[in-house]
Amino acid sequence: MTALLTLPSVLVIVLVLAAVGFFLGRRRALAASGGTPSTLHSLPRQHGWHVALATAVPALILIVFWSFLAGLVSNIYIDAIIPDDQPELRLPLEQRAGLTEREIEIRVQGRRDLFISNVQALAGAIDRYVANGNATEEEVQRWRADLAPLQQRLQRDGQIVSTAVTQGSLNRALELRRFNAIVAVTGPLAALAMAVIGFAVSLLVISRDFRARISVERWTRGFLVFASTMAILTTIAILSAITLPSLTFFREYGLFDFLTGLTWAPAGDVTGVPAGRNGEYQSELGFLPLIWGTLYIAFVALLVAVPLGLLAAIYLSEFATKGVRAWVKPALEILAGVPTIVYGIFALVTIGPFLQAIVGTTIMPNTVSVMTAGVVMGMMLVPFVSSLSDDVINAVPQAMRDGSLGLGATPAETVTQVVLPAALPGIVGAIVLAASRAIGETMIVVLAAGALSNVTGIEPNPFGAVVTVTTRIVAVLTGEGSGFDSIDVLAVFALAFTLFFITLGLNLLAQRMVAKYREQYE
Amino acid sequence: MTDASISGAPKPPAAQVSLFQRSQQVQRRHQKGAALRYLGMAAITLVLVFLGVLLWSIFSRGLPALWQYQAEIEIYYDPAILNSDGGEVTAEEIEGVSLRSGFEQGIFAVSLERTLENAGIDIEGTVAGAWIGQATGILDSAGLENGSAIIQSADSPTDLAQEFGQAGNALRAANTALDGEDPAAAVEALTAASEALAAAGFEAAAAEVASIAATAEGEGLEAADTALSATGYQQGLFDAATALRQADGYEQGDLLAIIYAANRRDVRDRVVNNLDLVGDTSREGVPISIALTRYLSGELSGVGQAQMPPGFDIGQLALVDAMRDAGIIDRNFRWSFFTNTYSQNGAVAGIGPALMGSAYMMLVVLVFSLLFGVAASIYLEEFAPKNKLTDFIEINIANLAAVPSIVFGILGAAILFTLGGLGFGNSIRGTALLGGIVLSLMTLPTIVIATRAALKAVPPSIRDAALGVGASKVQTVFHHVLPLAAPGILTGTIIGIAQALGETAPLLLIGLSVSTGAGLLSSPFTGGLLEQAQSMPTVVFLLAQNEDATVREGLAQSAIIVMLLLLFALNFLAIMLRRRFERRW
Incomplete structure (x- = not known):
């Protein structure tokens, strides 16, 4: 029986029940009509759908929530049942020597976290040990830590128990297992109960006048509304994902130190500065070198993209023949559709060595540099700038062009003295959007600007490697580290925080500009 | 037709300008305008050249590597x-x-x-032959005639190497002696060297060294030193000896x-x-x-x-x-490239799991974004009342479309850390499901924008007709508007998926690059979505970071070719769909 009460099997049961409900509901509705279906308020099919939805939807929602909540509840439980005087948590006296209150607290907390994860691992190992058929539940309940080396027995079965099993951890693990067993059964049971209730009630309410269509349509609309709030949910998720760790970081490191620091040297990197207590590596996390590198590359990219993109847009919208447009526009679209990592590798293996060959190795010691990344990123942004500007230029009313030409201006004069000034706000908006993309661009910079270099400060040479906001995020989070455990990881969230708000500000500004511009001509 | 008529004729009116003829000033203005045109052409040419170089750089390196x-x-x-x-x-x-x-x-x-x-x-003969050939070449270029005959007549290359070494040492001793002050010692050393050369079989060289000995006696040590150095015998002998020693050294x-x-x-x-x-x-x-x-x-x-x-x-x-x-x-x-797993070593590295992982993620994106993206667009376009909430949703969608992709990666990492704390451990790191969800959230705005455009394109008369014959609002949308907008929605979805396929940064942050040991996945219905996966862009990234230049410049480009072909295929499909089903109202 308990084998049936797992989430996947309950999921299948619920779906089968819903399918059965569909056919039963339809049959019942037809029966209720007494042979003349036209007397029903809703179609039999809609009655069927109503039963199916009433059966499945609440149960499915519960299952989804439960699969997340079960872990959470279990975590809260294990934290609650471990008392502060658990013997395993005590910090030995010799380790306390010379530490401040706060440091002792941190270490005790660390021991607690370790103990909890040990207990959880042990509970999991016992679960699998039992599942493999090596012991019955009753035997397990009688286990003691000293009972025939428990650890070896578990390990012989292929279970990984890394630390020594103590009596305390075994007891807690058994308690945790009892609790987990209850949690594991309650959720599916509740889901099953909900499905059955929904099934029964919705079947019972079927009658000639029951407005099944209205009800089904309400379910549908509910789903549509939920789907449309996904955008808001995503924004909220992003905001909370970056804000909470950032606040912790600002509190621990200091907002002022972060914003004005001239060195970026996380302890996790080789570049760390051994300045901490007992010669430990301590992180120096100054924001200025990163924003310098980011803006430097974005500046070079815009220097390339804006003139080329604008000239291309002007040519395409004002001078080009249809044939030229038909060929050039898809080509630009290809350029826009190429993934950024392809540009990054192109910069790394082709543009970098090419630039180095031109300027020489004394100025450009590495193939990765601001110029390498900037030039390629600029080329990537050309189609972006040109298509946005193209739209903007096309939105300038034809009457203005006709008027200008009618007064005797040449086509070029019309463009430079009438069309461009009229389109200027829109074009500036496009450039701001391009800047926002340049600042947030990651892969080109990671590959071509020196993500793996040891740069820690501000590098003025355009042919030198720099660190940027995005490369540091990738460098820290790509490794094996998991969890908000070190200041370096927290710092990365603070970087994402600043990046998000800088790009958000630029986007809002650009949208406002373009919207204003459009209003002007509508 | 006399000269008189010219001087006597009245001057023609100065400003008899035809409307069809441009004055100088107008001409200048048009010339100035042409500059703008040429600049535009130059800009486009430059961009197209860049595109050409980009594609050439990828294909010229990537294709041979296949x-x-x-x-x-x-x-x-x-x-x-x-x-x-x-x-x-x-x-x-x-x-x-x-x-x-x-x-x-x-x-x-x-x-x-x-x-x-x-x-x-x-095997041994081939190796020995190569080294002996090398030794012969060295001897010839050092002017030591007769070298090949000597090597062929020798019993063992190792013994010969020793003999050459002795001769070389004798020459070196002579050289040292020539740098010194004592002419007698120098002559003696040179004679000894000449004898050693003769013993090794180099008669002509022996004679040459003997003549240098004569020079040392007659014209002084310095001239002899120069003459000896000019021969290059010493270096040639040592090099030949080194090569000969290798001849027996096959392992x-x-x-x-x-x-x-x-x-x-x-x-x-x-x-x-x-x-x-x-x-x-x-x-x-x-x-x-x-x-x-x-x-x-x-x-x-x-x-x-x-x-x-x-x-x-x-x-x-x-x-x-x-x-x-x-x-x-x-x-x-290299068929194995498409089935092998990723490896540090370029000889066996492949993209099999990456292709599968990307396909699985695209599956997740397809399901998720079709379900939620289309539903959200239908609501916003067909049902939503014009109020503050709707405006707020619209602003959110517009902003999400412009959020840098790495921020979505950060969101993924935060989900990962949070779920890890909730008892899921590391089990969800680098799975196709997590990757697919993050990519879906990222593509959602693109798909919503495309779907809304498609819904907008359906003329209101269709809705009015359906409502007029008594369909409910939901029935109107699902039975009439949606089928008509389907081609447009599909096109938008495919383009969104193509975008997601090449996205790298978010996937790096949720651990798809550290799962380098990832194998081929099982079927999505038996839990393949919850296994450690790889994806095309992250494998391209790994290959591009390889320490071996041949891999960086070859295989990485091959993987890019595969990825680009997939992208072009998807885009081509979208264009075809649009051509085939597009309706103009």
């Missing part, structure tokens, strides 16, 4: 190696054999030697280095699963060491230090040449 030099060797499962005690070979014993010493040094090296011998290649490892034997684990597993193979042979293609690729393709000539593939010497190159001539080494299309 072909690989392979050695067709007969792998002999030698019972003597698989069970050193000589008894019957059991599966347990095979598993106990060391991969490195047993399979690599034993099975592969022995099989390779057998293959060469069966093909009629004299099994030299041969083994030519092929890449890292699939020894596969071979072991194969024997364990099929014990009948023991004592048997099977032919198979083994990749050649990647450093040799440039030699085999003719890019490196193999002459001189700079042209030598790193880690190889001319003896090994001679073996490679012999193998190529015997048809053992061949250039084949």
Whole structure:
């Protein structure tokens, strides 16, 4: 029986029940009509759908929530049942020597976290040990830590128990297992109960006048509304994902130190500065070198993209023949559709060595540099700038062009003295959007600007490697580290925080500009 | 027609300008305008040239890398190696054999030697021949005549090397003596050197050195020193001696280095699963060491230090040449690239799991974004009342479309850390499901924008007609508007998926690049979505970070080609759909 009460099997049961409900509901509705279906308020099919939805939807929602909540509840439980005087948590006296209150607290907390994860691992190992058929539940309940080396027995079965099993951890693990067993059964049971209730009630309410269509349509609309709030949910998720760790970081490191620091040297990197207590590596996390590198590359990219993109847009919208447009526009679209990592590798293996060959190795010691990344990123942004500007230029009313030409201006004069000034706000908006993309661009910079270099400060040479906001995020989070455990990881969230708000500000500004511009001509 | 008529004629009116003829000023203005035109053309040309160089750089490097030099060797499962005690070979014993010493040094090296011998290649003779040829060349270029005859008549290259070494040492002693002050000692040393050369068989050189001895007596030590240095005998002898010593120095490892034997684990597993193979042979293609690729393709000539593939010497190159001539080494299309798992080593690296992982993620994106993206657009376009909430949703969608992709990666990482804290541990890191969800959230705005455009394009008369005959609002949308907008929605979805396919940064942050050991996934219905996965862009990233330049510039580009072809195929599909089903109202 308990084998049936797992989430996947309950999921299948619920779906089968819903399918059965569909056919039963339809049959019942037809029966209720007494042979003349036209007397029903809703179609039999809609009655069927109503039963199916009433059966499945609440149960499915519960299952989804439960699969997340079960872990959470279990975590809260294990934290609650471990008392502060658990013997395993005590910090030995010799380790306390010379530490401040706060440091002792941190270490005790660390021991607690370790103990909890040990207990959880042990509970999991016992679960699998039992599942493999090596012991019955009753035997397990009688286990003691000293009972025939428990650890070896578990390990012989292929279970990984890394630390020594103590009596305390075994007891807690058994308690945790009892609790987990209850949690594991309650959720599916509740889901099953909900499905059955929904099934029964919705079947019972079927009658000639029951407005099944209205009800089904309400379910549908509910789903549509939920789907449309996904955008808001995503924004909220992003905001909370970056804000909470950032606040912790600002509190621990200091907002002022972060914003004005001239060195970026996380302890996790080789570049760390051994300045901490007992010669430990301590992180120096100054924001200025990163924003310098980011803006430097974005500046070079815009220097390339804006003139080329604008000239291309002007040519395409004002001078080009249809044939030229038909060929050039898809080509630009290809350029826009190429993934950024392809540009990054192109910069790394082709543009970098090419630039180095031109300027020489004394100025450009590495193939990765601001110029390498900037030039390629600029080329990537050309189609972006040109298509946005193209739209903007096309939105300038034809009457203005006709008027200008009618007064005797040449086509070029019309463009430079009438069309461009009229389109200027829109074009500036496009450039701001391009800047926002340049600042947030990651892969080109990671590959071509020196993500793996040891740069820690501000590098003025355009042919030198720099660190940027995005490369540091990738460098820290790509490794094996998991969890908000070190200041370096927290710092990365603070970087994402600043990046998000800088790009958000630029986007809002650009949208406002373009919207204003459009209003002007509508 | 006389001269008088010219001088006497009245001047023509100054400003008789035709409307069809441009005045100078107008002409100048138009010329100025042409500059703008040419600048525009130049900008477009520059961008197109860049596109061309980009594609050329990818295809010219990536396509050749899809072909690989392979050695067709007969792998002999030698019972003597698989069970050193000589008894019957059991599966347990095979598993106990060391991969490195047993399979690599034993099975592969022995099989390779057998293959060469069966093909009629004299391994030691080939190596010796190469080095002797090298020595002869050195002697010739140093002006030591008669070198090849001396080498051929010698009994053993090692003895000869010793003789050459002695002669060289005598010359060096002479050189030192010439730098000194004592003419008698110098002459003595030169005579000794001349005798040593004569003993080694170089009569002409001996005579030359003897004449230098005469110079030393007659014109002074300095002139003799210059004359001796000019001969270059000393260096030539030492170099020839070094080459000759190598001639006898063949080892099994030299041969083994030519092929890449890292699939020894596969071979072991194969024997364990099929014990009948023991004592048997099977032919198979083994990749050649990647450093040799440039030699085999003719890019490196193999002459001189700079042209030598790193880690190889001319003896090994001679073996490679012999193998190529015997048809053992061949250039084949690299099918294994599409099925193998990722590896640090370029000879066996592949993109199999990455292709699967990307496909799975696209599946998740398709389901998720079609479900939620289309539902959200329907609500916003067809049902939503114009109020603050709707405006807020619209602003959110517009902003999400412009949020840098790495921020979505940060969101993924935060989900990962949070779920890890909730007791999911590390089990969800790098899974196709998490990757797919993050990519879906990222593509959602694109798909919403495309879907809304498609819904907007359906004329209101359709809705009015449906409502007019008594359909409910939901029925109108689902039965009439949605089917008509479907091609547009599909096109938008495909373009959104194509975008997601190439996205790298978010996937790096949720651990798809550290799962380098990721294998092929199981079916999505049996939990393949929850296994450690790889994806095309992250594998491209890994290949681009490889320490081997051949991999960075070759295989990474091959993987890019595969990815770009997939992208173009998706976009082409979208264009075709649009052409086929597009309706103008």
